[in-house]
Amino acid sequence: MEIDKAIDAAFEPISNAVASVIFFSVSAMELDIKLILVWLVVAALFFTLYLGFVNVRYFGHAISLLHEKNGDQNIDGEINRFDALMTSLSGTVGLGNIAGVALAISVGGPGAAFWMAVMGIFGMSTKFMEVSLGVKYRQHGSKRHPERISGGPMYYLRSAFDQRGHTRLGRFMAGLFAICCVGGTLGAGGLFQVNQAYNQAVIITGGDSGFLADKGWLFGLITAILVGLVILGGIQWIAAVAGRVVPLMAITYILTGFAVIAMHYEAIPAALQTILETALYPQAGLGALLGSLLIGVQRASFSNEAGLGSSAIAHAAAKTNEPVSQGIVGMLGPFIDTVVICMITALVIVISGAYLDGNGMEGVALTSRAFATGISWFPYVLAVTVFLFAYSTMISWSYYGLKCATYLFGEDDRVEVFYKIAFCLFIVVGASAELSNIILFTDSMVLAMSIPNIIGLYLLAPEIKRDLNRYILRLKQENAN
Template sequence: MKKYLLSIFTLIAPILTFAQESTDKGIDQLIDEKFGAATGWFVNAIFYKIPFTDEISIYWVLFPLILGATYFTFYFNFINFKGFWTSINIVRGKYDDLEDRENHKVEISKSKFSDEEDNPDTIRIEGHEGEVSHFQALTAALSATVGLGNIAGVAIAVSIGGAGATFWMIIAGLVGMASKFVECTLGVKYRDIESDGTVYGGPMYYLTKGLKSKGLGGLGKFLAALFAIFVIGGSFGGGNMFQVNQAFQLVENITGGDQSFLHGKGWLFGVVMAVLVGIVIIGGIKKIAKVTDKIVPFMVVIYVAASLFVIIANYDMIGAAFLQIFNGAFSPEGVTGGALGVLVQGFRRAAFSNEAGVGSASIAHSAVKTRYAASEGMVALLEPFIDTVVVCTMTALVLIITGNVTAENASLNDAQAILLTSGAFESVISWFPYVLTIAVVLFAFSTMISWSYYGFQGWAYLFGRTKKMEYAYKLIFCIFVVIGAAASLGSVIGFSDAMIFAMMVPNMIGLVLLAPKVKDELKKYMKAIKELNL
């Protein structure tokens, strides 16, 4: 462990040396210019807009996400609604008897088969059926989705699209539950498991194996390689640089803004975060799960509690806020693009926040201990509900109730949006920006460690599963933490959004083609539940 941490410092040292030789302002600007120049062509391609009217153009990537989620909702007979309570019961451990184990919590201990931490039951008893529990897989995936998109992203959506954007975020979250169900079921069904119980899963594997079973092996390999490239880029962008950049924005603001001792020293904040992230991610998915299953519930409870406090403190405005949301969704006033513009803002930000259809979450869910692939698909459909329907909606209500949804805020960038949300809470809870800053840093930290796992899975698929390749990726990931903190948000957000949406293209093709396989898995699991209850 010490050897690899020393390697992190070794690779970061050139950055620190360059920082000392340059002015603080110079290094941040230089990183941003180089980064923006290198990634601009890709961002423009992914976010090409199809013009519909003189006032509005729609990103082409939204169409497969919206249409795919709607298709799965109908194809699986509204599993996102009918399967909701079953999903809750799976997480609670009600159906653990189907897994032939007494306790749904996965204990991690020293394996007699190796010197590394492992779950001995994974090796000896359960035939390599996974590494983490349903709850740990859910929190590991949630830690990568519940985060800054729920804070800054919602502020952007309601600032540009008005209160009505909230309605379409909720709709996007509800239909997105079906997409999450499909991709996470496939993730478990087609995962690879090494002799030591280590799980490798996600779109790379269900695209390769699943499409091969349908006689489309060549297409599957191409789509899998494409996804692997994008998920590596997504882990460096949206799962890393965007997170640390937003966290730094808030930390800098709370410590004095332009007068802060951190002003212009994003790289310094990045170095500290890189070391902390490196300590956790070297331990792998089990170590990540042990961290996220404690941090995520804690963070969500704090944020939701604060949101509820603001909402309840202004209880007389709740009815008007919901009326504003509903009216704004269908008959918006003063919003560019009208109702269509509101819909686009809601769906775009919901997609970036909950990642339904992107395929990333299936990587974390693939590591679950289960004998039924559909059981984890059912657990996964809770993610968009928690992330978008609950957390995003509460953020939107706080912004609406505190009067922060105004035309003047429509031109805000993401850096200003997170401060807008902080200010909205501060107007009711004067000291909350300090708590929010801590929460944001924890949100960013948990998201980064989960996305490092996603990116590593893509890296391992392309370059092999050797220890050398594993630590090469993790060291590069830590370097990108420093870059993300130092670069301006303009470059970071464009690349972050582009990489994550690019993952959707190969993934959604595979989901549609493999949907019948998922239906078979669902029938098998529901039959097992029915027999258990008899």
């Protein structure tokens, strides 16, 4: 127990210092509005309008691209489209969908879930932009391993400013993103995920009096070893595991969620009404509406990462010579993550009424109580799902951080080994620290990535719009023939 307390005490001041900078806010209508959230919302709305609702118009085409067989061996890339999407999803379909939704509802009320879904839909356009650019500006940077691909915001940010004659500024912005991403991967990819997985493990092993109650470090150590076994193999191993684990865990979670919802089928209309009313017509007035909206946007951003640029790193490894096509595939991520899976969690929590018995900010414990209202042993199923969600997120985010670390310090095997060891050590820390500190640090570093990334998206938006128009014109010509 003393180890856990010591780690938490050391971690708290770091979290507070980082958050005070990233979550700068202004007061309006008795609310503290975080400017970083306004930054993300405006970008999502802008790209949706600027690209002519690409998220809606080409949704069907995105699904058809996933079934496309690519037999050309000369196409550049390391993994296929499906594995790229699954790797990206394994980084987003994590505990943001379970604990993040619970946090949103426990703090902002049921209406926060509605705003999460809305943000997910608009975020699809932002995701299209960053994935397209990630593929377009990817590079083969390693002389020792020329087959490896490196891509992501650090590369298209540098190019965006280079094109405008601001080379130094481009290097600074790219470096800033890479630093924030390394911090974000240690937080969102390691700390938060293992923390919530540990909490659920404690619940099913007897709670505060159980075997694991004071052994967070042990749980973290075992998890770190399991993560290390996969990330040593690079993107091919990560993609292979993600391609099998993500569909399995998503289907298991969705079916379990539907089972709980079906058991409370009579409460479905009232639950939907509660979500919509608290989102659009809160009894506490405009301040409550904005509070619900803001917490929903914050949790959605953490859940689907649209605007953060992280998914572009995974999609950059896809086997394709057409960046726009992968961008269209990539925009499925926020829909699956935030609209489908997050809303299932929200419905389970609201229909069961579990959120009414909460005491302040709650994460996975709230979701676990909600699932237990269906069948008493459902929390055990949830525990397995939670661990798989956390595990898949950790292995994907380790890759994001690795690519940013090698961008900063060079494509060197020693850099890779050092980063992977550091990532695994942070997993041990995450299982031992308190939830409040984990959330604060994670949100700060993850959302900080959006500052340089979205600036680059704005600069390169005309370029991607031209590429999209040319791609659609070719599609029409091919269909006509």
